[in-house]
Amino acid sequence: MVTDPTLAKPFFDEPKNFVYKDIQAIYSHQHPSLFTLPSMDYYKAIRKGVAPAFNSSNLRQSFGRLSMLMTSAVDYIGRKGSGQSVDIYTLATRLTMNAISLSIFGADLGDSADAWETRPKYACLFEPAIKWVIDSAPVPFIRYLTFIPAIRRKQAELRALHAEQVRMVQRLRTCNPSLSSLGGHLLALMDPATGKPLTDGQLEAEMATFFFAGYDTSSSAISWTLALLATHSHIQRQVEAELAGLGLLATPEQPRPRALTWQDLGSLDYLRKVIKESQRLFTVAATGTGRMLTKPMRVGRYDLAKGTLIHIPFNPMHRNPSAWDRPEEFSPDRFDVEGADYLQPDASKDAESSAGAHEGVNSSGALAEDAELHGGNLFQEKLSSQPAAGMDRTERSQIRRYMPFSYGQRNCVGQNLANVTMLTFIATICAKFTLALDPEMGGLEGVKECAVVALTLQPKDKMLLQCTSRSGPAAQAPA
Numbered sequence: 417m418v419t420d421p422t423l424a425k426p427f428f429d430e431p432k433n434f435v436y437k438d439i440q441a442i443y444s445h446q447h448p449s450l451f452t453l454p455s456m457d458y459y460k461a462i463r464k465g466v467a468p469a470f471n472s473s474n475l476r477q478s479f480g481r482l483s484m485l486m487t488s489a490v491d492y493i494g495r496k497g498s499g500q501s502v503d504i505y506t507l508a509t510r511l512t513m514n515a516i517s518l519s520i521f522g523a524d525l526g527d528s529a530d531a532w533e534t535r536p537k538y539a540c541l542f543e544p545a546i547k548w549v550i551d552s553a554p555v556p557f558i559r560y561l562t563f564i565p566a567i568r569r570k571q572a573e574l575r576a577l578h579a580e581q582v583r584m585v586q587r588l589r590t591c592n593p594s595l596s597s598l599g600g601h602l603l604a605l606m607d608p609a610t611g612k613p614l615t616d617g618q619l620e621a622e623m624a625t626f627f628f629a630g631y632d633t634s635s636s637a638i639s640w641t642l643a644l645l646a647t648h649s650h651i652q653r654q655v656e657a658e659l660a661g662l663g664l665l666a667t668p669e670q671p672r673p674r675a676l677t678w679q680d681l682g683s684l685d686y687l688r689k690v691i692k693e694s695q696r697l698f699t700v701a702a703t704g705t706g707r708m709l710t711k712p713m714r715v716g717r718y719d720l721a722k723g724t725l726i727h728i729p730f731n732p733m734h735r736n737p738s739a740w741d742r743p744e745e746f747s748p749d750r751f752d753v754e755g756a757d758y759l760q761p762d763a764s765k766d767a768e769s770s771a772g773a774h775e776g777v778n779s780s781g782a783l784a785e786d787a788e789l790h791g792g793n794l795f796q797e798k799l800s801s802q803p804a805a806g807m808d809r810t811e812r813s814q815i816r817r818y819m820p821f822s823y824g825q826r827n828c829v830g831q832n833l834a835n836v837t838m839l840t841f842i843a844t845i846c847a848k849f850t851l852a853l854d855p856e857m858g859g860l861e862g863v864k865e866c867a868v869v870a871l872t873l874q875p876k877d878k879m880l881l882q883c884t885s886r887s888g889p890a891a892q893a894p895a
């Protein structure tokens with residue numbers, strides 16, 4: 417396990433390891449997908465084929481509908497009444513699921529206006545099924561022991577998910593998505609082995625991947641960011657000032673400010689830093705990434721054989737005191753510095769001074785336990801910090817310490833959609849409401865305690881926020 421950015425760097429050029437193959441049982445044909453494959457020809461063809469769907473000109477085309485979706489979610493909060501509690505995690509789950517549906521089918525899920533605080537059907541089917549697939553992966557034959565009622569039930573849940581995914585493929589084939597959409601790109605893909613368009617089984621694996629890789633990551637990240645804003649009023653006030661400066665903030669005098677535009681996204685510098693900092697503190701891709709070495713490597717003082725499995729959990733790296741000053745503090749301004757995603761001279765000095773003290777143990781003692789929680793059982797040995805000693809300033813500035821979307825050739829292909837979704841929704845809600853944590857959440861400590869790892873780092877059940885209308889109670893009273 418590697419939690420030190422200096423040591424992690426060379427591993428990102430190596431292929432993903434076989435652990436991902438276990439997830440394929442989540443697809444009815446168990447076909448490999450973009451997420452589960454090592455970087456071979458089929459993988460490269462899919463990645464190359466879908467990546468343009470996430471470029472800014474294509475995302476810009478669907479921004480109008482995405483922004484309408486956000487407005488509809490925020491209007492729902494308004495209809496509940498000023499100061500009422502809203503389960504932001506459930507609402508964000510529905511929102512992100514709808515955003516992915518928009519990007520694949522060119523239409524959202526067609527929910528009723530008041531469905532925002534109920535979990536979407538796909539999430540309800542996916543969550544027990546993925547848990548079962550992961551739990552049973554070490555002994556897959558138990559899936560066939562269907563004379564045991566509990567296993568019969570779990571297999572039935574898995575089949576229900578498969579049936580839903582098959583329906584999604586049928587919908588994609590009939591909905592005629594625009595060529596610029598993710599759905600359009602998926603339909604245009606060719607399998608390099610056959611020279612033909614993807615089969616239903618291949619399409620199902622890719623679509624299911626986009627739904628599961630995108631909805632829970634984005635909704636958890638939105639929930640953590642809003643909870644951090646709700647518990648750090650001075651930072652919420654700076655977001656408010658930024659929105660006011662752009663004429664986007666609702667006030668009693670101007671209850672209906674102008675709507676957020678695509679161009680505004682480029683001006684929300686402070687909010688972008690807030691989201692980045694929230695993703696550092698609550699890194700939703702908590703299990704990180706895995707690699708298998710294709711060649712022997714010497715890293716730090718370790719000689720690693722070909723075939724060695726490397727686990728890189730991002731959470732401990734993002735809180736590693738050898739890489740970050742005051743790592744436990746929520747401080748968006750740390751991203752003010754140019755090149756803040758990379759090791760900074762001062763943090764590296766910290767690394768040098770702490771190296772001796774931590775020799776032989778994980779570079780972040782307090783976080784070793786954290787790393788264990790995030791999948792440490794995969795790999796027995798933790799590579800100890802052999803940090804930046806002897807490195808000059810230029811070398812240090814090339815070592816990435818921040819990677820919520822991973823890094824290198826297997827980074828997140830959907831990160832632009834995720835960023836646009838997070839920025840647009842958080843700006844839209846903050847423009848209309850001031851946010852406070854519902855006392856039931858137990859303050860910031862309660863928020864931290866409710867973080868659980870279930871594939872992603874997500875709130876245990878809910879994230880309750882009290883949303884008070886900026887334009888006064890009358891303007892937002894329930895209909």
Ligand code: HEM
Binds near residue numbers: 631825826
């Ligand atoms: C805040 C939201 C998101 C975060 C933090 C995130 C994070 C990540 C990370 C860390 C990886 C690498 C995983 C690994 O190495 O095992 C990844 C891969 C991936 N993500 Fe995301 N993701 C987010 C949103 C999305 C969205 C919205 C989509 C698409 C709709 C998406 C699609 C994918 C896919 C397809 C991969 C596999 C890419 C490949 O291996 O080439 N993600 N994501």
